[in-house]
Each structure stands twice: as C-alpha cells, then as structure tokens.
Amino acid sequence: MIDLVARPGQASWEVEGLARHTPDLKLDCFVDTTDRTAFFSLRGQCTLKTGTPAHVSLFLFIYPEDIQSLEVSYTSSPLPHTEEQEAVPDMDRFIRLRFIMTQPPSLVAPKHRPLQPKHRSEALFDALQSLATVKDISFYLDPSSLPIEIQAQLVCLPSIFSSANIHSRPRTHVNRASLVRLYGGAGGQIVNPRTTASEATHQETDEAGPTNSTHAASGVLQDAAQTSTATQTRKRSASASGFLPPYLNRHDERDIASSSNHRFESAQENASPSQESTQFSLTPDRNGKRPRLATPSDLDLPSLPPTPTAADFLEASTDPSKFYTIRQQFLTRIAALETRNEQLLTRNVALEARVEHSSKLEDWFRLEVRQRVGGEVTRQLDKLHQKTGRKWEEEIRQEVRDQITEDVKEELYEDATKQVLRRMATVLVEAVDGSGWLVPGSTACENLLSRSVVPGENALYAAVADVQKTHAEEMSEEEMARVMDYLEQNPLSAVKYNACGETMRRYFVGQWKADTRRRRSWGMARW
Incomplete structure (x- = not known):
C-alpha cells in the first residue's frame, strides 16, 4: 500500500x-x-x-x-x-x-x-x-x-x-x-x-447583442409592468386595510344571492354606456338563486377601477385624542418601569453588601478554624511525642546500661586473661631457656606442663600447637591470631578441640574464625 x-x-x-x-x-x-x-x-x-x-x-x-x-x-x-x-x-x-x-x-x-x-x-x-x-x-x-x-x-x-x-x-x-x-x-x-469561461462568454455575447427587438417591445413591456404593479398594489392595499367577512351558514345563501343580484342590477343601472360593454355578464343558475359569470371568451375584460387614495383609508383610529391617551399610557408605563428599575438597583446594592459581608465572615471563619485545628493538632502531637519519648528514653537507657555492663565484663575478662597469658609466657620462656625447645611428648614438655599454674593450660597449649601445625597453610596470620585469642578467652573450647577427631576440629576452627570476625565487626561499628 x-x-x-x-x-x-x-x-x-x-x-x-x-x-x-x-x-x-x-x-x-x-x-x-x-x-x-x-x-x-x-x-x-x-x-x-x-x-x-x-x-x-x-x-x-x-x-x-x-x-x-x-x-x-x-x-x-x-x-x-x-x-x-x-x-x-x-x-x-x-x-x-x-x-x-x-x-x-x-x-x-x-x-x-x-x-x-x-x-x-x-x-x-x-x-x-x-x-x-x-x-x-x-x-x-x-x-x-x-x-x-x-x-x-x-x-x-x-x-x-x-x-x-x-x-x-x-x-x-x-x-x-x-x-x-x-x-x-x-x-x-x-x-x-x-x-466558467463559456458562461462568461455567453454573458458578454448577450450583453453585446442586438437590442432592436428589446427597444421595439419596451413600450408594451413597460405598460404591462405598470398595469401588473398597479394591480398588485391595489390588492395589497385592500388586503391590508379591509376585513374578512364572517363565516355564514347555508341558511344565509339565499340572502347572499339576492343581495348580490341587487348590487349587480344597481351597478348596471348606474353604469355609463362606455362601461356597459366592459362589465361582466352575470348568468343565473338553473335554480335562479345565484348569479354566474360568463366565460372570458364571450366577454371583454373590464376596465380597472381608479386607485384609492390615502384619504380613503383614514379611519376614526387616527383621532388625536386617542394618540394623546396612548401617549399618556406610555409615559405612565415608563415612569413605573423607572421606579421598578430604581427599586431593583437599591436591592442590588443591598445584596452586594450582604454578599461582601458573607464573604468576610467566611474568610474569618476559615482562618479561625485553621488556627484552632492547627493548635489542637500541635498539642496532640506534643503529647504523643512526650509519651513515646519517655518510653524510648527508658528503653535506650536500659540498653546502654546493659551494653556498658557487658563491655566492662569483657574488658575485665580480657585483662585477667592477658595476665594469665603473660604468666604462661614467662613460664614458657624460662622453660625454653632451660631445655632449648619444647616438643609435645618430650620430657621437658612434661616437666613444664607439670609445673602449670593456670587450669586447662595443658589443653590450651596442645590445641594451639595442633591448630598451628594443621591449619597453618589454610589461614592467614591474622586469622590464626584471632583463633588463638578465642581459645585464650574460652579454655574449655581447647579441651573440646583436643577430644574431637580431625573433621570436628576443622569445623570448630571455622566456627571460631567466624565468631571472632563478627565480634570485631560489631566492635568497629559500635565505636
């Protein structure tokens, strides 16, 4: 497409x-x-x-x-x-x-x-x-x-x-x-x-054509036009000034016929000889009640009656006294309308004043409602804040108190553990200086372990040594130090570690690494 x-x-x-x-x-x-x-x-x-x-x-x-x-x-x-x-x-x-x-x-x-x-x-x-x-x-x-x-x-x-x-x-x-x-x-x-062009050409040809026939018939056309115009004028004047006759019943047909015959006979008697030849010939019906007009082919057309003048149409309604009465009525009506107009203007002013007053009252009411509603809302919000704030303050204080207590305990435990480790380190250093090197199962190690002061020191030592030996390649130095710190803080975990097999030992080491990592991240976020 x-x-x-x-x-x-x-x-x-x-x-x-x-x-x-x-x-x-x-x-x-x-x-x-x-x-x-x-x-x-x-x-x-x-x-x-x-x-x-x-x-x-x-x-x-x-x-x-x-x-x-x-x-x-x-x-x-x-x-x-x-x-x-x-x-x-x-x-x-x-x-x-x-x-x-x-x-x-x-x-x-x-x-x-x-x-x-x-x-x-x-x-x-x-x-x-x-x-x-x-x-x-x-x-x-x-x-x-x-x-x-x-x-x-x-x-x-x-x-x-x-x-x-x-x-x-x-x-x-x-x-x-x-x-x-x-x-x-x-x-x-x-x-x-x-x-369009041909129509224009035909119009020009018609306008420029011969006018002899037009001039020859101009007199006849003008006479006919004047006659038809005069006839139409008379018809319009008669229809405008005259009145229609009332409707008659069939009982009055005989009276109408007799009156028509009487008028026709009087017109024939008063007509001049020149007009008699141009009058209509009325032929009675078979019953003799109504006159009948003859056909136009048998009689000549009648001559037109004279055109009535303006004086013929003047009636009693043109009396100056009537015009004066109508004028007075119009003046009275105009005065009444002016009075009504003034009343409407006064009422309009009063209505405008009422509308203005109503608008002012509406504005004042809207402002008052806004202020009262705003004040009440602020008051309720303050009360709500006070109630919820007190609860939150108490909860926050208790939480802070618990956190501080836990931190103090951890710090005290760490200090005690550090002191124990220092003592252990001192003993180990002395043992190393005396025997040269500590090896698990050796006589020097047994003598050293026999002189241990801290409970569970032997298990901690064995667990640390095994973690270093087994997981040295899997963990970094930082992770190894975290695991040792965990064992230092939880000596019983070292005992469990020594009692388990290889699989469980690996599981415990993974748990200790994750636990130490969580503790460190929590401490950094807290500070």
Missing part, C-alpha cells in the same frame, strides 16, 4: 505546444492493491481576497477511472536542457510520475466563496486552472525524501494501471474523494474552468 500525503514536488505540462512548469504543488498518492482502491490529487495553497480563512488549498482530483496510463521513471531535472543537467548528465535527481488521462482533472475549491486570489497567488491559481484543462501531467518527486520501499512500490504503478489489466484496475477510494470532508467539514465543490 502506498500512502503519500502532501509530498512537495514540481509539475510540468503543455498547453498549445508551450511547456509550463510550477514548483508550488504537493502530491497526495494513495494506492491499496488489497482493496483495489486508489486516489491521486495535486494541491496548492492560495490566498483569496474575501472570506476566512484567507489561506486555502485548491485541489486537482485525479480519479483512477480516468487514468489511461501511468509512467514512472528517473530523470535528472523537470526542465529540459538546464545547466545542472548538462553538468551532471547521469545523475537521477527526480522520480517522474506521468499521468495520461482520458479526462482532465477536477479543480476543487471551497463552497460559497468567490475564487479571487491575491496578487501573490495569481500565478499558482492560473497554473491550477491550466492543469484542470490538460490530460497529460508530469509530477516530479525528490527520491531522497522517500524510503526505498516507497520507491520500489512507485515503480510498480505502471503495471497496476496498464491497459492489459483493465478488469483488476483500482477504483476510486470513496472517503478520500469525498468533497464533504474538505475544508474542516464545510465541503468543497468542483469548479470547471471551461464551463
């Missing part, structure tokens, strides 16, 4: 062997091979002298049924033999769409607006009118503004509109060709330049 909207380009065509060109048009191209519908249009924006908006788009509708063939090709320039074409002869700068039609395109303009363009739009308007009279139009698009997929689809257009593909050629898309949807829903209309 191809759907190009308002793509700028250039158009070229020929009129009476002269090539014309305009760069101010845009192309709307829609082709849907699935639904077999298509529609093309060229548009140009013109500025009109009258109406709003001033800037409107004029369209050239190209219907698919009117397309005889559609050619697509690449060209270097829409203008033949240009300097650019000579400088770069092999450069394809444009895609040319050539529409060969059986009917010229339709020029579409806004409804109920005179097509009078301003000076700057006259050239474009003239180009659109000229395009609406030709059947061969070429439109040039810039390939750089079109995707590769669209260019490939445009190349397939000649096969879609070929003469060999008559039965499957696209039809006009109804919605896109609708004139009702144009110009913001105001609708458009098709303007045919040839019809």
Whole structure:
C-alpha cells in the first residue's frame, strides 16, 4: 500500500505546444492493491481576497477511472536542457510520475466563496486552472525524501494501471474523494474552468447583442409592468386595510344571492354606456338563486377601477385624542418601569453588601478554624511525642546500661586473661631457656606442663600447637591470631578441640574464625 500525503514536488505540462512548469504543488498518492482502491490529487495553497480563512488549498482530483496510463521513471531535472543537467548528465535527481488521462482533472475549491486570489497567488491559481484543462501531467518527486520501499512500490504503478489489466484496475477510494470532508467539514465543490469561461462568454455575447427587438417591445413591456404593479398594489392595499367577512351558514345563501343580484342590477343601472360593454355578464343558475359569470371568451375584460387614495383609508383610529391617551399610557408605563428599575438597583446594592459581608465572615471563619485545628493538632502531637519519648528514653537507657555492663565484663575478662597469658609466657620462656625447645611428648614438655599454674593450660597449649601445625597453610596470620585469642578467652573450647577427631576440629576452627570476625565487626561499628 502506498500512502503519500502532501509530498512537495514540481509539475510540468503543455498547453498549445508551450511547456509550463510550477514548483508550488504537493502530491497526495494513495494506492491499496488489497482493496483495489486508489486516489491521486495535486494541491496548492492560495490566498483569496474575501472570506476566512484567507489561506486555502485548491485541489486537482485525479480519479483512477480516468487514468489511461501511468509512467514512472528517473530523470535528472523537470526542465529540459538546464545547466545542472548538462553538468551532471547521469545523475537521477527526480522520480517522474506521468499521468495520461482520458479526462482532465477536477479543480476543487471551497463552497460559497468567490475564487479571487491575491496578487501573490495569481500565478499558482492560473497554473491550477491550466492543469484542470490538460490530460497529460508530469509530477516530479525528490527520491531522497522517500524510503526505498516507497520507491520500489512507485515503480510498480505502471503495471497496476496498464491497459492489459483493465478488469483488476483500482477504483476510486470513496472517503478520500469525498468533497464533504474538505475544508474542516464545510465541503468543497468542483469548479470547471471551461464551463466558467463559456458562461462568461455567453454573458458578454448577450450583453453585446442586438437590442432592436428589446427597444421595439419596451413600450408594451413597460405598460404591462405598470398595469401588473398597479394591480398588485391595489390588492395589497385592500388586503391590508379591509376585513374578512364572517363565516355564514347555508341558511344565509339565499340572502347572499339576492343581495348580490341587487348590487349587480344597481351597478348596471348606474353604469355609463362606455362601461356597459366592459362589465361582466352575470348568468343565473338553473335554480335562479345565484348569479354566474360568463366565460372570458364571450366577454371583454373590464376596465380597472381608479386607485384609492390615502384619504380613503383614514379611519376614526387616527383621532388625536386617542394618540394623546396612548401617549399618556406610555409615559405612565415608563415612569413605573423607572421606579421598578430604581427599586431593583437599591436591592442590588443591598445584596452586594450582604454578599461582601458573607464573604468576610467566611474568610474569618476559615482562618479561625485553621488556627484552632492547627493548635489542637500541635498539642496532640506534643503529647504523643512526650509519651513515646519517655518510653524510648527508658528503653535506650536500659540498653546502654546493659551494653556498658557487658563491655566492662569483657574488658575485665580480657585483662585477667592477658595476665594469665603473660604468666604462661614467662613460664614458657624460662622453660625454653632451660631445655632449648619444647616438643609435645618430650620430657621437658612434661616437666613444664607439670609445673602449670593456670587450669586447662595443658589443653590450651596442645590445641594451639595442633591448630598451628594443621591449619597453618589454610589461614592467614591474622586469622590464626584471632583463633588463638578465642581459645585464650574460652579454655574449655581447647579441651573440646583436643577430644574431637580431625573433621570436628576443622569445623570448630571455622566456627571460631567466624565468631571472632563478627565480634570485631560489631566492635568497629559500635565505636
């Protein structure tokens, strides 16, 4: 599917062997091979002298049924033999769409607006009118503004509109060709330049034609016009000044007939000889009750009665006393309305004062409520803070007290342990100096252990020696020192270590390393 909207380009065509060109048009191209519908249009924006908006788009509708063939090709320039074409002869700068039609395109303009363009739009308007009279139009698009997929689809257009593909050629898309949807829903209309020009030519011919017959019949036409005008004036005067007769029952038909006959007879008696020949001939009915008019073919038309003057229509209603009474009534009414107006103004002032007072009261009430609510909320928050603060203070104090107690115990235990270790170190140094080297199971070691002062010293020594011997490659010096410190603080752990096998010993060493690491991290975070 191809759907190009308002793509700028250039158009070229020929009129009476002269090539014309305009760069101010845009192309709307829609082709849907699935639904077999298509529609093309060229548009140009013109500025009109009258109406709003001033800037409107004029369209050239190209219907698919009117397309005889559609050619697509690449060209270097829409203008033949240009300097650019000579400088770069092999450069394809444009895609040319050539529409060969059986009917010229339709020029579409806004409804109920005179097509009078301003000076700057006259050239474009003239180009659109000229395009609406030709059947061969070429439109040039810039390939750089079109995707590769669209260019490939445009190349397939000649096969879609070929003469060999008559039965499957696209039809006009109804919605896109609708004139009702144009110009913001105001609708458009098709303007045919040839019809408009021929109508103007016929008008000029009629105005410049011979006037002998007109002058010859002018007297008769004027007399007839004056006669018809006078008749219409009399009819309008009679209908405006007279009154309709009341509706009568069938019992009064005989009285109406007799009165009509009586008036007719009196009119005949008073008529002059010249008027008798022009009066209507009244023929009675079979029962003799009603007069009947003769046919116009038997009698001549009557002469028109004289036109009544203004004095004939004057009645008693034009009495000056009545006008004076009406004037007094109007003055009284005006005075009453003025009094009512003053009352309304006074009431309006009172209502405005009440509204102003109500607004002030509302503002004062809003401010008072805000202050009271704010004060109460602050008071409740203070009470809540006091209650919760006391509990928190007590809990924090107890927690601090417990923590300090635990820290003091640990420090005292560490001091005592350090003193014991110092004594152990002193004894070991003396033993080393006396025997040379301590080896587990030797006589010197047994003599040293026999002289141990601290309880569990032998187990601690054996555990430390085994940890150094077994896990020296698995632990760093810092981790080894932490394990020894742990054994120093927990001598019974050394006893358990010595009593276990190899697997449990490794498990205990891992636990001691993790325990010492947690204690150290907690102490650093506390400080």
